[in-house]
Structures are given as C-alpha cells and as structure tokens.
Amino acid sequence: DADVTQTPRNRITKTGKRIMLECSQTKGHDRMYWYRQDPGLGLRLIYYSFDVKDINKGEISDGYSVSRQAQAKFSLSLESAIPNQTALYFCATSDPGTGLSNEQFFGPGTRLTVL
C-alpha cells in the first residue's frame, strides 16, 4: 500500500461549491504539506503543518483552509471553489528526526477541475 494517499484522485466541481481534498499517511511523519502544481509554475506551497497543533500558511493560502485531524491526516478545503483553483494538488510528508533534512514524500496527487 502507498505510504501517502490522496482522495479523491480526480474531481470536477462547479464554481461556488465547497470541496475537501484528503490526505492520509502511514509513514508516521509529523510534518505534512499541501501544494498545488500549475504548468510552468512548479509546485507552490499552500499550507503546512509541523504537528497536529501547528498549522501555517504557505505562499498561496488565500481561498484555502486546512484541518489536521490527526498525525496521519491533513485535509485541504476550498470553501467556495473558483476556476483559477483548477490544478493538480499534492500532499507531502517529512520527518525531521531522520537526519534527512527537508526530504519530502509525495502522494499521487488530486486533479481538481472547477467549472
């Protein structure tokens, strides 16, 4: 089984709808991240969490919110989806205790289309 899973893998929704993307991990890592990928822009950080009680905004957090329900779960919500939030979304995890500083492990991604 995959260490980092994302659900759904694909989602088509309409403008104004509320959407939740979910991420689960079995790696036992404290740190989790949400990125969006757009062609030509690489990956941009939306939110990150260094533990269950620690949530931080990334460089493009406007229009998004997150919830860290447990060490293993980190959800991303779009309260009112808009077309320019159409993108590929990735969840990632990392473990600061291994000495492999900053190395992140990625889920397979969720392709979101907002019509």
Add this chain to the structure above:
Amino acid sequence: AQSVTQPDIHITVSEGASLELRCNYSYGATPYLFWYVQSPGQGLQLLLKYFSGDTLVQGIKGFEAEFKRSQSSFNLRKPSVHWSDAAEYFCAVGKGGTSYGKLTFGQGTILTVHP
C-alpha cells in the same frame, strides 16, 4: 527568500544521448538541494539530494548532480538517457531556521525522449 530557477522549460533528447538539466538557486546559507521526477499521472519521486560533503551526488536511475557553490547551481546529469526517463523534473531547495522542513520548487523541466 530563497528561489529556484530552472531555465529550460522543455528539453528534447534522443535515446542514448547525454542529458543535463539546469538548476540555479538563490539562498543565503548552505542549501539543502533536491531533484524530484514526476512521471505522467504520478506523484513526485526523489532522485537525489545534497546536504553537505561531496559535491557530486549519485541518485537513483543512473542520475547524478553536482553542487557548485560559486555558480549557485545544482545541475542534474545522466550519461545515457532511456525512453523511460521522459518525465518532468523539479529542482528544489530546502530552508533552515524557523522554516526548517519547507521546500521551494523550481518551475520544472519537461524531458521528451526521441527513439
């Protein structure tokens, strides 16, 4: 703030030819540097990483990268490309201090391999 530039958006090579993908970074201290690969429909997989020590690092799938502090570069190389190397490649820099654990990604380079 740190930044990463991948000057080449798209590179095409013939199978068996050598490959070099460029990555330049801007960061005020010794960076943590990574190369990730994203195959179509897949998440990101770590190819290799540099933290300290030997500036030439070996990765998976026959890739290597060289850290050149004087040029602020971390270019990815492979002596002989295989058709299965066709993918998008991302360079990333890790940040220390209070933002320890975060990564900043470049825009990505799409590699096409001709038979």
